[in-house]
Amino acid sequence: MSEDYIKKFEEAKERIIRAENSKELEEIKREVLGKQGFLTQLLRSLGKLSQEEKVRLGRLANEWKETLEKLYEEKEKELKYKTLQNKLYQEKIDITLPGRKKITGKIHPINQVIEEILSVFKEMGFQVVYGPELETDYYNFTALNIPEDHPVRESHDSFYIDKEHLLRTQTSPVQVRVMEKKKPPLRIVAPGKCYRRDMPDATHSPMFHQIEGLAVDTDITFAELKGVLTIFAHRLFGKDRKVYFIPSYFPFTEPSAEMYVECGVCKGEGCKACGYSGVLEILGCGMVHPQVFRVVNIDPEIYSGFAFGMGPDRIAMQIYGIDDIRLFYENDVRFLNQF
Amino acid sequence: MLISYRWLMDYLKEEVPVKELVNALRNLGLYATIQKEIGKNWSEILIGEIKDINKHDKYDHLLVCSVDVRDKNLTIVSGAKNINIGDKVPVALPNTQILGETLDKRDFGGVISEGMLCSEYELEFSDDKEGIMILPQDFEVGSKFSEYFGNGDYLIEIEVPSNRGDCLSYIGIAREVSGYFGIPLNFEYKKPKDSSYSIKEFADCEVWDYELCPRFTLKFIKGVKIGPSPLWLRWKIERVGLRSINNVVDVTNYIMLETGQPLHAYDFDLIKGGKLIVRRAKQGEKIVLINGEEKELDENVLVIADVERAVGIGGIMGGKETEINDNTKNVLLEAANFMPVNIRRSARKLGLRTDASLRFERGVDIYKTAEILDYAAEMIRLVAEGEISKDKIDLNQGLPPLPKIFLRPQRVNKILGTELKEHEITEILSKIEFKVISHNPILEIEIPSHRQDIKEEIDLIEEVARFYGYNNIASLPLQKGMIVDPPLVEEILERKIRVLLSDLGLYETINFSFMSYEDLKNSGMLDTSPFNNYISIQNPLSLENSVLRTSLLPSLLKVAQTNNNRQNKDVFLFEIGKVFYKNNNDYIEEKHLAILLSGEWYTNPWNIPYEIRKVDFYDIKGIIELLFDKIWGIKPDFLNSTYSFLHPLRQSNIYLNGEIVGYLGEVNPWITQEMDLRERVYFSEINLDKLNFVKEKAKYKPIPIYPGIKRDLALLVPEDMQVVNLENIIRKVSGNLLKNLSVIDIYKGEKIEEGYKSITFSMFFVSEDYTLTDNEVDDIIKNILLNLSEIGVYLRQK
């Protein structure tokens, strides 16, 4: 075993490490590890040696071979990486150009708001239900404790189809229809269109939307009414907004209330957006009137409940800063596209 | 109702700062807003006496006055025509703010004016701009205007709930404020200074209809002096927007504002026969009212009449012929109670909403009629002199005792979620004049006569809540759990459809449910049932909105038109909404989905060829197919239809299990051209009520492990033949080895025989059990071609 082989081994290692491209590397591989390579020569020359030497040098030759092969593989990977890297640097693009998108449309802003409102109540266990828009006088008024001679029943407020049928003026009849069919406990929200004989102007539309809510169980209290609707207001408008309940009058609830939320623009100081009142009217609500329960054969001595109704059109106007309700029903695509 | 803050404060033993008052009223459910602050400068206005008046040297229309304001005489130039030496007048000194502007010393042609004589308008005292305000002689020279009229005032608008007629009065509102703050009321009805004569010596009265007029009272005031009202009276009624007429009429208005009881004063000498009769009007009976209008009446209107004619419409407005006038000597004063519903109906029918009718509609306290009558007579005597009859006429059929209602304290807490003690509840109720009659075992409460809205226990609970304060009641999440009902299919569908279609590039619209007959006609739907079985609105706002829509087509066409007129001819729209129609005697209401496409779909990525393409039938059909697949997981059938509002050869019904669930097609260009729509319009309408189910959960099928074989087949097909015929044959012959069949090319023109078109199908065959061979597929293709040849379809030779 000569110094010569050791030198050749060291030299081979050096050459692999220094190889600059894959062509050179392949060449070195052939020269070093190929049939003409010094390792082959070394193994061939073993025949003349003693058994002991044979074993020792054989093992050494194999160790060298493994070392060189490993070096080769590492080098090969390194060179491949470099080649790819070089290629990638030829592939410059302008990342500020716009991406390719599918053209998409929009869900109507009112339905977006309705969806958002409903989702809050759905999380609190309310089921979304629907009712007819062409209603009977009975469900729209009588069953809701609005007697025959009540002012809101005057035909100038409602669109009548015939003596008994009208376009519902509120979503409240859905309450009655649900309570007729199902027994408590009940938690429902009913979105839908309503109709009143208002000449259209910036704040009135003869067709508009309402969301009605109802919860009935054995021990529902006014405190829970406040709680549920406060959670709702905080979810929709933000937790920092103050919520107020002030007494109001509706024939089908008692005690009745209106819920106001502190104006988001002026934080209660009063500004143009809130008509200088510092608050925004969000919804009407109250404890279900015992008379409404009696009509649907629910015993008001056992059950209590609360109901509420709100106008998503108005809420959408507040959320989006829209000052004319008629825009919603004009459906100018440039308007719809903004939401 | 508009009220004066100062006037309201007269009825309370302690003054409440205006901001606290507004807050309190809101907390009580009487939503209040300060509308205007007036007279901020009244403490700077002095009372002056005019000592001398001279004409200005240079200007004819100006007067130079010398005005005594105690410390000194001021020289003041004025253009007024109503002033005389000796008049007491309000004087503003320089630097005072008048109507938002600072008053300066001014030079009028060499005469320096050291102040200004003020009109009522300039002091925000009333709307009277004519002349200088002349003050009573007993006002002290040099004292401040505010000493007589207060330190300014606020006008507060209060929204009174429709069940609270009692709050259409200062006393009613003061009562609420008194209960809220625990401040005692400062008011009592004055008793009249009676003389010795009886009303019956002069006047007589009969009520013929006690249902419409349950109480009618009269008092006589002899020898009044009609004249202008004293300043304090004018001030009060004019400030809240009423017009001052004369002292007697002003008192009746004053007391109506104060108590909520409307009154009417007649010139007794003009009443024929000296007798009033409360009766229904005769059909066609006419009356000229004090506002000068003549009204024709019918039998549902209650009138106050003398022996010959109607002299007033009960509870609404008095008649011209018997009104108080400058010559009136003897006044017959009426305080009555009328049936609210009838007042409302009559007022509406006659187009007369008056301050009186508003109050009677909401309900006036029937127990106080006579007391207020006495009080009003005394007030008339105080401002217009005269002698009051010692007695009155009071016609009624007996007043029932005040109602009593039971109230269970635990019920209060059960409804409100509070923990109020019995004594806390009774304290709250007594503050607002509810009387606790007994409290064992439950409370029995006597309802004060002015609270006609309190009818049952829950009404009392609301009163407790109001005065305990809604803000003091806790705010809790729902305390009990429940098994929540699953979402309705209807809700799931609506939401999914909205998301899918908007993601596909469509804009959701919401349109009115009403349209006009013309819209229906213009949409070409008049000859097609059920679209022509429309329902009419009895009392529409206008003809444009007089018919309920039977289809969503007219609405969406109008939206397309609106957008077209605004230079947007590319519209991709949808709507989910109700349609309504008649079916025999039933009203049908259905939830529909409609899609409208018109104009150009475009894609404009910057580095692939810019593509603009007009939408066509296959775009809308593609959307419908995708919709059915994604939402319901089904393939509907498309079969020929014959709607006249659609293009005769480009339309189809959509069938599901043999039932029509909708239609699609190109809107007949004859219709769209009439609407000036420049592009072809494609439309589809689907009845969602017939599709009220959700997609079934998919069943897993193993992915084929054996390789499949793909074949393309170019066929020569007679021009009129529909693809569906070819597909049916191919599928039938191929059996279940055919996994995919699609049209990849349609070609007409060069190299294709006249009367034919070329259709290329792509097919993919796979077996689940073994590897298919080419021979096997060749056999299938041969078989397909054989079968196709029977309907005249051949393999296309290149």
Ligand SMILES: [Zn+2]
């Ligand atoms: Zn604000």
